[in-house]
Amino acid sequence: MRFSIYRYNPETDAEPRMQRFELESVSRGMMLLDALLRFKEQDESLVFRHACGEGHCGADGVNVNGVNVLACTTRLSILREPVQVTPLPGLPVIRDLVVDMEAFFSQYRAVRPYLIADDPEPEVERRQSPEQRAGLDGSFECILCACCTTQCPSWQNNPERYLGPAALLQAWRFLNDSRDTATEERLNDLAGPYALFRCRTVMNCVNVCPKDLNPTEAIGRIRRLMLKSSL
Amino acid sequence: MMGSGITPWLLQRLSSVYLGLYGSCIAICWMGRPAPDHAAWTAWVGQPWVSLGMGLFVLALLLHLWVGLRSLLMDWVTRTAVRAALNGLLLIGLTGVGLWALRTLWRAGL
Ligand code: SF4
Numbered sequence: 001m002r003f004s005i006y007r008y009n010p011e012t013d014a015e016p017r018m019q020r021f022e023l024e025s026v027s028r029g030m031m032l033l034d035a036l037l038r039f040k041e042q043d044e045s046l047v048f049r050h051a052c053g054e055g056h057c058g059a060d061g062v063n064v065n066g067v068n069v070l071a072c073t074t075r076l077s078i079l080r081e082p083v084q085v086t087p088l089p090g091l092p093v094i095r096d097l098v099v100d101m102e103a104f105f106s107q108y109r110a111v112r113p114y115l116i117a118d119d120p121e122p123e124v125e126r127r128q129s130p131e132q133r134a135g136l137d138g139s140f141e142c143i144l145c146a147c148c149t150t151q152c153p154s155w156q157n158n159p160e161r162y163l164g165p166a167a168l169l170q171a172w173r174f175l176n177d178s179r180d181t182a183t184e185e186r187l188n189d190l191a192g193p194y195a196l197f198r199c200r201t202v203m204n205c206v207n208v209c210p211k212d213l214n215p216t217e218a219i220g221r222i223r224r225l226m227l228k229s230s231l
Numbered sequence: 232m233m234g235s236g237i238t239p240w241l242l243q244r245l246s247s248v249y250l251g252l253y254g255s256c257i258a259i260c261w262m263g264r265p266a267p268d269h270a271a272w273t274a275w276v277g278q279p280w281v282s283l284g285m286g287l288f289v290l291a292l293l294l295h296l297w298v299g300l301r302s303l304l305m306d307w308v309t310r311t312a313v314r315a316a317l318n319g320l321l322l323i324g325l326t327g328v329g330l331w332a333l334r335t336l337w338r339a340g341l
Contacts, residue, residue, distance in 0.1 A: 157306040190236075193305065197236040200302070226237050 001026050002082040003035065005046065009095050016093070018084070019043075026076050032085070033060055033071040036097075048097035055210055058145030061088050062097050068147035070210045088150040090159060104146045107163050111171040111189070116182035132178040139173035139218060141211050142166060148205035148215055154198040162198035163190070165205035165215030171196075172218035175225060187226050196222060243298040246291035253288045276339040289332040293325045 001023040008016035021039045033050055040046050048071070050060040055073040062071050063086045064079060076083075091099035117126060149155050149164035163171070171190060174180050190196040196219065205215040261267075267275060276282050300321055308314040 154306065157309075193236045193239070195236075197240055198302075198305065200306075223237070223240065227241065230237055 001035075001076060001079075003039070004082045004084050005036075005039065005097070006086040007046070007096055008093050010093065019046075020082075023076075028077075030076045031072055032062075032064065032069070032074040032076060032079070032083075035076060036071055036085075047095045056143060058143035058210075061145040061147045061150075062086070063088055063150075068151045068208045070145060070147070073210055088146055090150045090156045091146070101146060103159060104149060104164075104166070105144075107149075107167040108144065108170060110163065111167050111174070112182070112186070113170045113174065115174065115177060115180055116185075117179055118181045126179040128178050135176055135178070136173060138213055139169055139176065142169055142173075142213060143211060145210060147208045147210060148213075151204040151208045152199075153202055153204065154200055158194060158198050161194035163195050165199070165219070168196060168199070168222065169213060169215040169218045172222050175222060183225075184229070187222075187229055190222065190226070196226075239298045239301065242294050246295040246298075249287065249291045250295060253284055253291075256284070273339045276336065282336050282339065286333065286336055289329060289336075293329050297321065297325055 003021040003023065004018045005021055006016055007013075007019045021035075021042065023035055023038060026035075033053060036046070036048055036050075040048075048060065048062065050072065051057040052059070053072045055070050058070070060071040061068060063069075064071075064074060065084050068088055085097065087093050087097050087099045091101065091103060094100050115126075144166060146166060148169075149166045152165055155162050155164040168190075171186060175183055175186050180186075199216065199219045201216055201220075203216050206213075206217075209215070276285060301318065304314050304317050304321070308317060
C-alpha cells in the first residue's frame with residue numbers, strides 16, 4: 001500500500017515535502033496508526049502524536065486524503081491510494097504531523113468549560129435528575145481532537161474570531177447544564193457577529209467527528225437560547 | 232452587543248420565510264394564467280395588498296441579501312478597511328435598488 005506523508009521541520013527545512021512510504025503487507029483490521037508506527041521503524045525522524053490508540057485521547061488527529069481523522073481508528077482498508085497524510089489544517093506545524101494546538105485550546109478555555117454555580121453549595125452534591133443528566137449526552141463525550149474545528153471553512157477564514165465547533169459544543173455543554181448559573185454571562189461571551197455566528201452550517205464538523213457528535217446542532221441550540229433570552 | 236450577531240441572523244430567517252410565502256402566493260396567483268402585458272401587470276400591482284406585499288418582498292429580499300453578502304465579506308475579506316469600504320458600497324447599492332423598486336411600485340399605484 002502506497003503512502004505519501006507530509007514532512008517538515010521548520011527549524012531546518014525551507015519548505016514542507018511529501019515523503020513516500022510503502023507497506024508491504026496489510027493485515028485485516030490494520031489502522032493508519034499501525035502504518036505510521038511501521039514507517040517510524042523505517043525512518044526514525046518521522047514525528048506524530050499518539051497515545052491511547054483507541055480513539056479516547058484525541059492525540060492522533062491527522063488529515064488523510066483531505067479529511068480529518070484519528071489515525072488509530074481509521075482502517076487502512078477504506079483508504080484510497082496513494083494515501084496522503086498531512087497535519088490537521090490551519091494550525092502551525094511544529095514538526096511533520098505534529099501541530100501546535102495552542103490556538104485551539106485557548107478557544108476552548110475561552111468558553112469557560114467548567115461548571116459555574118453561584119448558588120450556595122449544597123451539603124452533599126449538586127444533583128441532577130436523570131433527564132437533566134441525559135440532556136448532556138452528545139456534548140460531554142468530546143475528546144478535543146480538533147478534527148472538527150480544523151476542518152471547518154468558517155474557522156479557517158476567521159481562526160482568531162470564530163470559536164469553532166469544538167469550543168462551541170463545550171459552550172453548549174455548560175449552557176445546557178441544569179446546575180450552571182452563568183447562562184447570561186456565557187451568552188454575552190458569545191455575542192457579536194464572529195464568535196458564534198460565523199457558523200454557516202457547512203457541517204464538516206459533523207462529518208469528521210470521530211465520536212459522532214453534532215456540534216452544528218449545539219450551535220443551533222445556543223442561537224435559539226440566545227434568541228429566547230434576548231426577547 | 233448581543234444584537235450584532237443575533238439580529239442579522241434573525242432577519243435572515245424571517246425574511247426567508249416571507250420570501251417563501253409571498254413567492255408561493257405569487258406563483259399560485261399566476262399559475263395557469265398567461266403572462267400579463269404591462270397594463271395588466273400595472274393594474275394588478277396597483278391593488279393595495281399586492282403592492283404592499285411586493286414592497287415588503289423587496290425589503291425582505293434586500294435584507295436577506297445584505298445579511299448573506301455581509302457574511303461573505305466577513306468570511307473572505309480580512310482587511311478591516313477593505314471590508315468596511317465594501318460594506319459601505321454594498322449598503323449604497325442595496326439602498327439604491329430599494330429606492331428604484333419603491334419608485335416602480337409607486338408609479339404602479341402604491
Ligand atoms: S466535537 Fe468531535 S471532532 Fe470536535 S473536538 Fe470533539 S471529538 Fe473531536
